[in-house]
Amino acid sequence: MLLKRKRSESTLGNAVCSAFALLAAPASAQTSEAIEPPIVTTTSGQVVGVPSASGIVYRGLPYAAAPEGQLRWRSPVPPQSWTAVREADTFGPPCAQAPRSEGQTAISSVSRENCLYLNVWTPRPHAGGKLPVMVWIHGGAFANGMSTSPTYDGARLASEGVVVVTLNYRLGVFGFLAHPELTDESSHASSGNFGLQDQLAALRWVATNIAAFGGDPSNVTIFGQSAGGASVLNLATSTEARGLFSRAIIQSGAARSTITVPALASAEKNGLAFSAGQPIATLRHLSQDEVLLRAAGLDASATRFGPVRDGYVITGDPATAVADLRDTGVELLIGSNAREGLGPPSEEGLDAEIRASFGANADLALAQYGRTNGNEGGSADPLLGTAAEQFATDSTFRCGSVEVAQNAAVAGLPVWQYQFEQPVPGREAQGSVHSAEVPYVFGNLLTTGFSAANYSPVDRRLSDLLVGYWVNFAKRGDPNGPGLPTWPRYTSAAKDYLRLSSAYPANAAADVDLRGSICRLFPANPAIEK
Numbered sequence: 072m073l074l075k076r077k078r079s080e081s082t083l084g085n086a087v088c089s090a091f092a093l094l095a096a097p098a099s100a101q102t103s104e105a106i107e108p109p110i111v112t113t114t115s116g117q118v119v120g121v122p123s124a125s126g127i128v129y130r131g132l133p134y135a136a137a138p139e140g141q142l143r144w145r146s147p148v149p150p151q152s153w154t155a156v157r158e159a160d161t162f163g164p165p166c167a168q169a170p171r172s173e174g175q176t177a178i179s180s181v182s183r184e185n186c187l188y189l190n191v192w193t194p195r196p197h198a199g200g201k202l203p204v205m206v207w208i209h210g211g212a213f214a215n216g217m218s219t220s221p222t223y224d225g226a227r228l229a230s231e232g233v234v235v236v237t238l239n240y241r242l243g244v245f246g247f248l249a250h251p252e253l254t255d256e257s258s259h260a261s262s263g264n265f266g267l268q269d270q271l272a273a274l275r276w277v278a279t280n281i282a283a284f285g286g287d288p289s290n291v292t293i294f295g296q297s298a299g300g301a302s303v304l305n306l307a308t309s310t311e312a313r314g315l316f317s318r319a320i321i322q323s324g325a326a327r328s329t330i331t332v333p334a335l336a337s338a339e340k341n342g343l344a345f346s347a348g349q350p351i352a353t354l355r356h357l358s359q360d361e362v363l364l365r366a367a368g369l370d371a372s373a374t375r376f377g378p379v380r381d382g383y384v385i386t387g388d389p390a391t392a393v394a395d396l397r398d399t400g401v402e403l404l405i406g407s408n409a410r411e412g413l414g415p416p417s418e419e420g421l422d423a424e425i426r427a428s429f430g431a432n433a434d435l436a437l438a439q440y441g442r443t444n445g446n447e448g449g450s451a452d453p454l455l456g457t458a459a460e461q462f463a464t465d466s467t468f469r470c471g472s473v474e475v476a477q478n479a480a481v482a483g484l485p486v487w488q489y490q491f492e493q494p495v496p497g498r499e500a501q502g503s504v505h506s507a508e509v510p511y512v513f514g515n516l517l518t519t520g521f522s523a524a525n526y527s528p529v530d531r532r533l534s535d536l537l538v539g540y541w542v543n544f545a546k547r548g549d550p551n552g553p554g555l556p557t558w559p560r561y562t563s564a565a566k567d568y569l570r571l572s573s574a575y576p577a578n579a580a581a582d583v584d585l586r587g588s589i590c591r592l593f594p595a596n597p598a599i600e601k
Contacts, residue, residue: 106122106126106127106195106196108120108121108122109127109196111129111283111284112283113132113280113283114152114276114279114280115133115149115150115151115152115153116152116153116154116155116156116157117157118132118156118157118158118159119156119157119158120159120160120191120193121159123192123226123229124226124227125192125193125195125225125229126192126193126194126195126196126226126229126230127192127193128159128190128191128193128225128226129159129190129191129192129193130159130160130161130162130163130190130219131159131160131161131162131163131188131190132159132188132189132190132191133150133163133187133188134147134150134187134188134189134238134272134273134276135147135148135149135150135187135269135272135273135276136148136149136150136151136187137184137185138184138187138241138245138265138269139184139185139359140355141355143184143245143354143355144245144248144250144253144262144351144354144355145265146257146258146265146268147187147265147268147269147272150187162188162190162219163185163186163187163188163219163239164181164182164183164185164186165178165181165182165183165186165216165217165219165239166182166183166186166187166217166241166242166245166246167183167184167186167242167243167245167359167362167363168182168211168214168215168216168242169214169215169243169363169366169367178215178217179215182217183359184245186239186241187240187241187272187273188238188239189218189236189237189238189239190218190219190225190236190238191225191234191235191281191284192225192226192228192229192234192235192236193229193234193284193285193286194231194232194233194234200287201282201285201286201287201288201290202232202233202234202285202286202287203232203233203234203286203287203290203291203292203542203545203546204233204234204235204236204281204286204287204288204290204291204292204545205228205233205235205291205292205294205541205542205545206236206237206238206273206274206277206291206292206293206294206316207225207235207236207237207238207294207299208238208270208293208294208295208300208302208303209223209237209239209295209296209298209299210296210298210299210300210324210506211242211297211299212297212377213242213243213246213247213298213301213376213377214243214376214377215242215243216242216298216299217239218239219237219239220520220521221515221519221520222509222510222513222515222517222521222522223237223509223515224513224515225237225513227513227514227515227538228513228514228538228541228542231538231539232542232546233542233545233546234281234284234285234286236277236281238269238270238273239269240267240269240270240302241265241266241269242266243363243366243376244345244362244363244365244366244376245265245266245362246265246266246376247263247265247266247376247377247378247379248262248263248265248342248345248376249263249338249379249381250262250339250342250343250346250351251339251343252350252351253342253351254335254339256351257383259383260382260383261335261379261381261383261384262335262338262339262342262379262381263335263338263342263378263379263381264378264383264384266302266378267302267305267309267378267384267385268384270302270306271306271309271311271312271315271384274291274293274306274312274315274316275315277315278291278315289317290317290545290546291315291316291317292316292317292319292320292544293306293307293316293319293320294319294320294321294322294404294512294541294545295320295322295324296322296323296324296508296509297322297323297324297505297506298324299322299324300321300322300323300324300325301321301324301325301326301378301389302324302378303319303320303321303324304319304321304389304393304475305378305384305385305389306319307321307389307393307396307401307403308385308387308392308393308395308396309385310386311383311384313399316401317402317548318401318402318403318404318545318548319403319404320403320404320541320544321403321404321405321406321472321475322405322406322407322508322509322512323406323407323408323411323468323472323505323506323508324468325405325407325468325471325472325474325475326467326468326471327466327467327470327471327593332377332378332379332380332385332388332389333379333380334380335380335381335382338379338381341369341374341375341376344369344374345365345366345369347365391478391595393475393478393479393482394478394479394481394482395482396479396482396484397482397483397484401484402485402486402548403475403476403479403484403485403486403487404486404487404488404489404541404544404550405472405475405479405486405487405488405489406472406488406490406491406568407464407468407469407471407472407490407491408464408468408490408491408492408503408505408506408507408508409454409455409464409490409491409492409502409503410454410455410456410460410464410501410502410504411464411467411468411469411503411505411506411507412461412464412465412466412467412468412505413467413505414463415456415457415460415462415463416459416462416463417459418447418459421440421442421449421458421459421462422437422442424462424466425437425440425462428462428466428593429592429594430594431594432592432593432594435592436589436592439588439589439592440458440461440462440589441458442458449461454492454502455502456502460502461589465589465590466593468505469490469585469586469590470586470589470590470593472488473488473585473586473587473590474590474593476488476561476568477566480561480562481563485548485549485560486560486561487544487550487558487560487561487569488561488566488567488568488569489558489568489569489571490568490569490570490585491503491507491508491511491571491572492570492571493507493508493511493530493533493571493572493573493574495507495522496524496525496526496530497524497525498524503572506521508571509522510522510526510534511530511533511534511537511538512534512538512541513538514534514535514538516530516531516534530573532573532578533571533572533573533578536555536556536571536579537571539552539554539555540552540555540558543555555579556569556578556579556580556581557581558579558581559581565583566583566584566585566587567581567582567583568581568582568583568585569581569582570582
């Protein structure tokens, strides 16, 4: 809110404000020493934050105007300016989204189209120069999620001498609707990537404003997980993002066949199915709930709202486009988790899935998974799981990350690769699942929220290691530093990577050629529609 003024940006009401108050201060962000937050001047007006454990947090800073009404399905535009000092003490709402599943309405019920806000964590005041900046992009299949989860609280990372930014971006049908009318009205003859354009707008806000918060706009690292990691890959290979960051961390975001990038014409056909003959002007008058209900009524197996090869933000296959980054100087840290396939195939359908994925190399792949000589179950592995679980991870996040790392290294980019192997405490039988590394990266091992578990001092030591690696990479483009196990740089010849788990004496162990015998059997990345 603004000091000495009425609340005008949000109409959520007291109940929603209370909901976001629960997200404001996880245990790691409680402050024991009062700090007088300075007033910071941005391009839109002055703001004042609130104390955090590491220094100061500025919540709910608008980086673009509310994309509703006539601004729905348009490129983001700058927010309105304000004159009084704005109290940055309350998170903005999550972007409009449907429940992830029946009964899971806690986020969707408070989600709004007026959602293009970001949050900034800074360390305690210091006398040094400008600090490195880490910009987080959340996951959620481009359909769900928010930047304000307690797991994403930036206080722990900021305590290591960086400025942390988290951001919301439009999701689902609001963020990724392609339609011929939208393409025609666009100044760049494209549609479908409004969510990615939001991310670009947030990065431009960082470039213009972060120095006022003590950050260095010439030393920005973007990092994200799952759909957020895919966003990082899309931005890293987009000419529209050149110069906005120098480093990229992709956590389980370089998936293969499960996340396709449709061509614009194909995505526009989905948009026409959504519009059902009604013009865009009419659809812009629908309520948020009406839009979500209409999208939910489409055939989910045939229609998915996500990034589009629009010829503007995305012009080709991001997995192979990293080869074009030779002269950009972008540095890359990339990896996946040991057992994070989303929905392993059934025992009855596994062989057919393997044959469809590996093509001419299917027989070799079946042998690698132990699916020959009548061994229907295949070869189980205590770390990687059953044959079906291995395939589910190999065919998505693991071999996708391997491919991107290899392409980037061949192009001459500095690359560091990892595999996170720590299971969630209390769920050891599941292995290291999708998203398991996120609380360790942020140093927020909580007992509530989506990453809640009964974490132990062993987990906290592993978390400290990841925080150190991630922050070092953001500061200098190299995760290595004093007191940390050596992380060898990935090369196209040796294919070095680091295994991260408390099972190893120093919580890390170097290895080479992650699942090379399997990953090299996959044909060229199918994750783009021709």
